[in-house]
Amino acid sequence: MNLKCNISNTDDPLKQIQECIEIINKIDEAELKNGEILNLDFSDVEWILPCSALLLSNKIIEACKIMDIEISPPKAKGVHDYLVRIGFPLGCCSEGNTFLPINHFNNKDNVNEQVLKISGHIEDKIDKNFGFSINYLLAELSDNIEQHSQFTQASIMTQYYSDKKYIDVGIFDNGITIPTLFEKKGLKFSDDCDAIKKAIEGVSTKEEQGRGFGLKTSKNLVLEGLNGEMYIISKKGALILNPKNKEKSQELMKKALKGTLIYMQFSAPKKGLNIIKYVE
Amino acid sequence: MEKTRKVSIFDKLGERIFTRITMQDFLSEISKLKEKEITLDFNNVKFISRSCTDEYLKFIRTSKKKIKSINQSPDVLMMIKAVENGLNAILINRVNDTSKCVLCEN
Numbered sequence: 414m415n416l417k418c419n420i421s422n423t424d425d426p427l428k429q430i431q432e433c434i435e436i437i438n439k440i441d442e443a444e445l446k447n448g449e450i451l452n453l454d455f456s457d458v459e460w461i462l463p464c465s466a467l468l469l470s471n472k473i474i475e476a477c478k479i480m481d482i483e484i485s486p487p488k489a490k491g492v493h494d495y496l497v498r499i500g501f502p503l504g505c506c507s508e509g510n511t512f513l514p515i516n517h518f519n520n521k522d523n524v525n526e527q528v529l530k531i532s533g534h535i536e537d538k539i540d541k542n543f544g545f546s547i548n549y550l551l552a553e554l555s556d557n558i559e560q561h562s563q564f565t566q567a568s569i570m571t572q573y574y575s576d577k578k579y580i581d582v583g584i585f586d587n588g589i590t591i592p593t594l595f596e597k598k599g600l601k602f603s604d605d606c607d608a609i610k611k612a613i614e615g616v617s618t619k620e621e622q623g624r625g626f627g628l629k630t631s632k633n634l635v636l637e638g639l640n641g642e643m644y645i646i647s648k649k650g651a652l653i654l655n656p657k658n659k660e661k662s663q664e665l666m667k668k669a670l671k672g673t674l675i676y677m678q679f680s681a682p683k684k685g686l687n688i689i690k691y692v693e
Numbered sequence: 694m695e696k697t698r699k700v701s702i703f704d705k706l707g708e709r710i711f712t713r714i715t716m717q718d719f720l721s722e723i724s725k726l727k728e729k730e731i732t733l734d735f736n737n738v739k740f741i742s743r744s745c746t747d748e749y750l751k752f753i754r755t756s757k758k759k760i761k762s763i764n765q766s767p768d769v770l771m772m773i774k775a776v777e778n779g780l781n782a783i784l785i786n787r788v789n790d791t792s793k794c795v796l797c798e799n
Contacts (some may be wrong), residue, residue, distance in 0.1 A: 524712050525710070525715040528711045545740050548709060551711065552712070552745075556712045556742065560713060624747075626779070687771075689771045
C-alpha cells in the first residue's frame with residue numbers, strides 16, 4: 414500500500430505539523446493485508462522542518478512494531494541528505510556539527526540518562542551565551558513526559574544553525590496529552606487550547622506543593638530570556654507563543670495529535686544568559 | 694557505628710541531574726543509610742534542574758537525618774536559592790501567620 418506523504422514547502426511549523434498529523438492518522442487507519450508493506454512516499458517533499466521530521470519519525474518507529482514499513486525518500490537531494498544525517502526515521506548514534514540526530518526513547522529507558530547524553534552532545538556545538546538554557550528546557554520538558562504523560566515512545570531533536578546562532582529544539586511524546594490528563598484529574602477547561610494555557614500558567618495535576626512550574630518557567634525562559642517562539646500542540650490544541658504577541662494565535666487543530674509536541678526556536682543571547690531569573 | 698557519612702552526588706548521578714524521579718530515587722537511598730548525619734557533596738555537579746532542586750529541598754525540610762550540603766557551584770547554589778524562594782512564597786501564603794516563614798530558620 415502506498416501512502417503519499419504531502420508536506421508543504423513552507424517555514425510555517427504549524428502548517429507542516431497539521432500535515433504530519435494527517436499522515437500519522439492515515440498510518441493508523443491503514444488496513445494492510447497479510448504480508449503487505451506500507452510504503453510512505455516522501456518523494457515529492459521539498460522541505461521538511463525539524464518538528465515534522467520529529468513527529469513523523471516517532472510515529473514510524475512506533476508503527477514499525479506492528480507493520481512493515483518502507484520509505485520512498487525525497488527526490489530533492491538536499492532534503493534526502495538532511496533526513497539521512499538526522500537519522501530519520503529510526504534515530505542514529507552519530508551526530509553532526511550542528512545538530513543532534515533524532516533521539517528516541519521509550520518508557521523502559523532511563524530518561525535522565527537519555528537527556529544527559531543529549532545535553533552533553535549539544536553543549537559543545539552551541540554558542541556559550543545560551544548558558545544552561547538548553548539543559549533547563551530539556552530537563553523540565555522531559556521530566557513532564559516522565560511524570561505526566563504515560564508515554565510509550567518519546568523523541569527529542571535539536572538543530573543548530575551556527576551561522577545565525579539559532580536553534581530549533583523539539584520534544585514529543587505519544588502519551589495521553591495535556592487535555593486528557595486534565596480531564597482524568599477532574600480539572601476544568603473549556604477546550605484543548607484552554608487546557609494547554611492552564612498548564613503553562615502553572616495548573617498542575619500533582620497535589621504536592623512546588624509543582625506546575627516546569628512548563629511555565631520553560632515558557633518564560635524561551636519568550637523572555639531567549640526572545641524565542643514556542644509551539645505547544647497537544648491533542649486538538651495548538652498554542653503559539655512569542656515575545657511580541659505573547660499568544661500569536663491559538664487554534665484548534667482539525668485532527669488531534671496523539672501526544673504532545675513542544676517545539677521551540679530561539680537565537681543565542683547577546684551575552685551569557687542567567688536562567689535563574691526565569692525560575693520561580 | 695559511624696555517625697556521619699559523606700555522599701558524592703557526582704559519583705551517584707553525574708554532573709547534570711535532570712529528572713525528578715532520579716533525585717527521588719537517590720534521596721530514597723540516602724534515607725535508608727544507617728548514619729544519622731549525611732553530607733551531600735555537590736563537587737563537580739554542574740547543573741541541577743528545577744524539578745530535582747524541588748525534591749532536594751523537600752527532602753532537606755522533612756528528613757529525620759541531619760543533612761549538610763557542601764561544594765555547591767555558584768550555578769547550583771543559585772538554582773537552590775531560586776527554588777527555595779519559590780517554595781517559601783507558597784508556604785508563606787498558606788500559613789495564617791504571614792510573618793512566619795516555615796522554611797526559614799532565620
